């Protein structure tokens with residue numbers, strides 16, 4: 176809190192509001208009393224100027240291209256840390272020591288199995304169902320299976336629900352994949368890492384042993400770390416809004432998954448790879464750049480632009496490097512990577528993209544990596560959901576413990592009809 180204030184003048188008089196100061200980043204005008212005192216609302220569709228909460232988890236400086244989790248830069252975490260360590264960091268506020276990390280790993284590993292009855296949920300879906308449709312359903316359904324961790328007023332139950340969600344997401348995601356290709360579900364294996372376990376449940380078959388490739392495992396760890404949290408993005412805000420009514424955590428995360436599915440958010444990695452494939456050849460890039468710039472064409476360069484980053488998304492840099500490493504390890508070449516690099520080069524030198532500060536985002540290169548590993552495009556957003564579950568549960572826990580938390584209930588600028596009398600149908 177500062178002693179700085181902001182004065183606001185309207186026909187009703189002068190009103191003064193406190194200016195709140197975070198540890199870093201822009202100050203925030205505390206307008207909580209604005210309506211009560213002045214009778215006015217603020218108008219901010221898309222919340223471009225609105226801080227919906229206070230949070231100590233993630234900090235983004237979009238102009239500088241900085242992303243910090245609990246103060247640690249994302250590139251250091253992606254290079255040196257593990258996904259489990261980042262999960263602990265986001266949930267508990269600091270990096271774990273060796274014992275804490277061991278215990279956390281142990282706990283998460285012991286929650287990876289799902290109730291056997293859940294398998295029957297999958298069988299209710301068409302085989303060609305989008306795996307995100309399945310995930311919305313089965314994650315929401317967890318609330319019907321784990322009643323002993325839905326009392327949100329009990330911190331211990333909240334922690335258990337958080338562990339369950341982090342642990343079970345890879346199992347459910349792998350089951351969604353296996354169901355779509357008609358292969359048997361693979362049970363988790365406790366001596367593997369979180370990521371290695373997920374790779375085995377996805378690509379292994381009961382008929383033969385599955386060897387986890389350490390380079391691919393490391394690449395998946397990085398992808399998960401890079402997607403773990405991103406402050407008050409659309410899906411996280413959805414989780415918080417759903418949770419603000421007191422809904423149970425499994426239902427809240429299902430709401431987050433639904434929001435993540437959209438092509439402007441988590442669905443962008445699928446859309447980006449589809450777009451790169453459609454372009455297919457560097458010779459066709461100018462045609463697509465022209466379409467992206469054409470006001471009368473709804474086409475956008477997928478994987479480009481970001482609400483907050485008006486600079487290179489720091490996650491995109493690590494993704495590009497990882498894409499090169501994975502292709503090298505697998506001995507693959509992918510013309511799509513050449514198209515992506517050339518498209519980036521051309522766009523970054525084009526005045527339209529320069530003026531609008533449009534840079535590649537995290538999704539621009541992730542599709543190339545996931546495709547090389549063997550994931551079908553429909554699974555891309557599911558992988559994002561696995562990783563983001565960590566951020567969602569950390570943010571949800573933070574919200575529930577925040578004494579200033581209230582049910583999220585925005586107001587509106589009403590532009591509809593004013594009061595009028597009902598007319599009988601015969602007289603209309």
Ligand code: ACO
Pocket residue numbers: 438439440441443467468474475476477478479480481482483531533536537538
């Ligand atoms: N290609 C072409 N033009 C673009 C693009 C793009 N990818 N993104 C934004 N623009 C243009 C818009 O047409 C608009 O131009 P105008 O001012 O002349 O009307 C201007 O840049 C600002 O765009 P907005 O949509 O107002 O910006 P906003 O912050 O609301 O949108 C968003 C951000 C949704 C990410 C947008 O850049 C986009 O649609 N990108 C493609 C989808 C994508 O990659 N999403 C992933 C986001 S990252 C994530 O979820 C992990």
